[in-house]
Amino acid sequence: MTMIAPLVLLAPLFLPASPPLRCALFAQTMTIPRATPSTDDHTKPSVPKRGETQAQTVAPHPLMEYLADELTYSMERLSDEDGTKPYYINYTVYEEHTAALSATLGALVEDRRSDERNLNIDLRVGDYSLDNTHQMRGGGASHASGSGNIRLPLEDDPYAIKHTLWYHTDRLFKQNVKRLAQVKTNLKVKVDEEDKSDDFSREESHVYYEPPVTLAFDRKTWADRLRKISAVARSYPLVYSSSVSVSAFAGTRFMVTSEHTRLQTPERRYRMIVTAYAKADDGMDLSQSFSFSAAREEKLPGDAEIEEAFLSVINQVLALREAPIAEPYIGPAVLRNRASAVFFHEIFGHRIEGHRQKDVTEGHTFKKKIDKQVLPEFLDVYDDPLASQLGDIDLRGQYHFDDEGVEAERVTLVDRGILKGFLMSRSPVEGFACSNGHGRRQPGRAVASRQANLIVQSTNQVPFSELKRILVEECQRQGKPYGLLFDDISGGFTTTGRRGAQVFKVLPVVVYRVYADGRPDELIRGVDIVGTPLTCFEKIIRTGDDPAVFNGSCGSESGWIPVSAVSPSMLVSTIEIEKRTRAQSRPPILDPPIEESQ
């Protein structure tokens, strides 16, 4: 596995052939500015009231009416010969405007713009307790597939829109009637299920409109900015590839359901990423990236700040070239805030997703642990989609309504170390009958319960410098010559399935040895953290007082979605690292053309 593109590297991590799914989280890291001119406590996420910034009197877009008309028509008249009817239909249209530009060495390499509308249909036959989405055991197609993305006209033409809705609704209905019959047979031939929860929870309906958004993106100005900043890398011949990119997203989700939910919700996301890639003389691929996320274009950094970040990733990969290779090691370590946030997202977050507690192919790490101690008692963990900022940093996992139209809730997952809940979509599990607004998806995928903004808080905090001092003490106590400081993590993945080993792996890129004898810290390269989830939580000794945000994209069975994870730095008594498998190809034979031809 090479590390050329850390942000997309592990995208296809979940293999279609093996249902136990893994997740991969990739990286937008961001430090919290220390001096935030805010009167608020910047270590606590801020939660705006819904609609705070928008008048609630917005009129629905005409599309809402077309969707509602066709939905009503379908609910009234869809029925097969024996009277089977849909009991639930959800039409969601994702209108998405995206622009992406990327430059390398002063030249534009990518220039994309797309505008599209995709229809997703969730049509259920049967009833809330048993419907066509029920998991089938044994054999292929254990999970129901949704409608996928159906392209819908960009213009508000009622005839063309209704025609598309009609065509696909009718076909999906027939397909789902067939699947329900298969589900019923499957239930009869298999042993009783462990978890007899319903297939779909009953939830309140909501009517809420905000104005749709469009994307105004000045591609020419941006292209020139990226060219200028990316040209900096021309002076670094040992950086074999590099990029400066920006992407802008403005989308509106239109949702109409047979339970009378009507939602029209906009979203904007901007992101800039700088990357650099080099090779050590022994062939090891070294890459580093840094990103900025914001909910508004104005909040993206200026040229000077981006250039500084770009130079910093360049210098990091160059420093890594000189760094010694990590040796396998077991001992104490500090995970710096953002690194710790990734760690929690992967190792804890994915295992408290509700649907995994029911899926018979899953590992059920936490299924029987409700009201039991799972973390040290000084830790609280919650997931709050309503939180929009930490300090001045926008949280990428923010939303008011999830992709099933359920109002988002702050969910207490761990209270003083005790497990209290799961992230729930409308797929109930034993003991949890309702959604808490965490049903999410990438357009085109089936909804699953997912993380939004995972926030770890501690009551056992010390300043970071103190945490490092305790690390040295811990080394001395354990008789280790050094401890490790994980300064940055590019992402990670975890396996939650029953068939695979219950393990995780995070991919740290900046790791230091912190010596017990007081020598200066030493950068090392080629580190992978490995471990099993339950044991590593017991080993958290203390935390910093420095919560920071990791803004990223998380990929799993319901696709790629924006998320945040927030955590303070964390000291663990034991962590295990292994040597990364390294690329065997040598550095380039010829010098880069940069030098000679100028």
Add this chain to the structure above:
Amino acid sequence: VIAETKRRLPRYRYRPTRPHLFLVTQGCWMDGSGDEPVNSTVSHPFRAMRGGARTFGCIVLALLCVFAPATVTADQKAPDDDVLLKAMVDELNRSMAELVLADLPRPYFIQYRASDRLSHTIDATNGTLLGSNKAHTRTFASRVRVGSYELDNTNVGGSGGARATLPLDDDYIAIRHAIWQATDQDYKNAVETLTRKQAYLREKNIEDRPEDFTPAEPLLVFEPPAKIAFDPKQWEDNANLLSARFIRFPDIQRSNLSLFAGTVNEYIVNSEGSRLRMADTGLHIEINAEIQAQEGMLLSDNLTYIAERMSQLPPVERMLADIDEMCARLMELSKAPTLEHYTGPVLFDPIPAGKVFEALLAEQVCAAPTPLGAGGSWGEDNLEKKLGRRILPRSFQLYDDPIPDLYEGTLLAGHYAYDDEAVRAVRVSIVDDGILENLVAARAPTRKVKQSTGHGRSAGLADARARIGCLYISDTDGLPAGELRQLLIQTAREEGLDFGLRVESMWPGGFAALGRPVYAYKVYVDDGREELVRGLEFLPVRTTILKRILAAGRERQVYNSLSGGTSSIVSPAILLEELDLAKFEEEFDKLPILKSPALRPSERAVHDN
């Protein structure tokens, strides 16, 4: 006029008009100034080969016909303002001179290809746009060969060259940087592959292994940048207008239109000294319609318009009339009876006959070396072993000639002047009086075919292999259409059948498989009347059935194929003595439960405004 338009189009079999397919040129995009005739000159320096006196392969195919007259004029002098070309040449020269790992062989040959494409795609349905997108891409492929022409790192598994995405700006350093990295990676793979291949050859006893590559004369061709007078706004309107036509036909359950317009400048440079910049343009409109028969069978048809210049497209009014006709015929087809089984003579009209030849001959007349380790079944249907034997009736002639761009005024999508291995295309006589005389070939020799005929082609930037360009089929005893039909009736009668079968159109088949007929007719023996049938598909056939063609027509038509690389087949109608067809077994959904919006009074009212 140049432009091997469709040559590029077919890259993706089913959706040739998706974005990032085709693309750009420098400047001059959609200037609205009309199609400008482009002048260029060909020059052909025949410089001394690098490495000197290599004898060309043993058998130089005898019947390589004349070089086609130069339809292209190009400048022999490389334009000095082409940054991409300069970056490619400079990095190529540096790599040939300096790229080597200690104790390992140097490259003996390097070829670079780059494709600079600009495209616009428009999708529409029922009178409204689904999308309208412009794209610009520059892709690059490097092919480093180490060893020698006799034995190198190719013709073995896992030897694919390296790809890169190039900067869109004409930035010399940034472009070279990307080429440098791809070449480095390619060279390292090449030396490893060669070592692996040599080890394999030491272990196995392989008799009569052909050489891996043949040298070629260097070519210098610089065509002016491609241009096309495409107005996106106008075509968005046209797409709406055309796709809205289906609203008149409520029985058509689904329809869409996709349009692709693009230009490409394709670059090839190699260490033999070839420098080519070829310009190409393409316009492609596809209109699909789908209907369901009463018991659920899905039936579909499509209209395809292919052109290199706007002026080659029919007027929109004509397209509207074509849509009307397609819909009317689909509705008629949906009500036609099905037929369980048929064995007997089949008459193929010229276009479906072209598809028969595509399925049974297009791949098979291409010389293809067997990759090492590929085993005995590789290329089983390839006709190389039948060279000198009869494969068609004695009155049949068949040749491939990529040079002309038109056949009786119809565009030949498969035309081109130079192949993807920098070899000038030549006309190849393949079948003479029914006897297989030659195969079309790329630069990798086979046991019997030792010289490229300029047919080394590829989809995208993949390695080139031999493919047909424009295949011409004729029967010196060809009959007028009426007599051919009479012969069908007579043959059916002799077989004791009530009717024979005439196939008017069919979907393209796969490799060595005939497609499903779209429109097929029973032709009754008693009074010659025709009756539409549906739901039939051909049972498997072999190339040998071509010897049993009873007769062919006199008139020929062009079938432009977009599957896996553009090609054209110019074919007469053919009558085959006996084929088997059966009703296809497929589970279809029942008819829609809900009324289409087109059939609901309230929606009609809204729409009729």
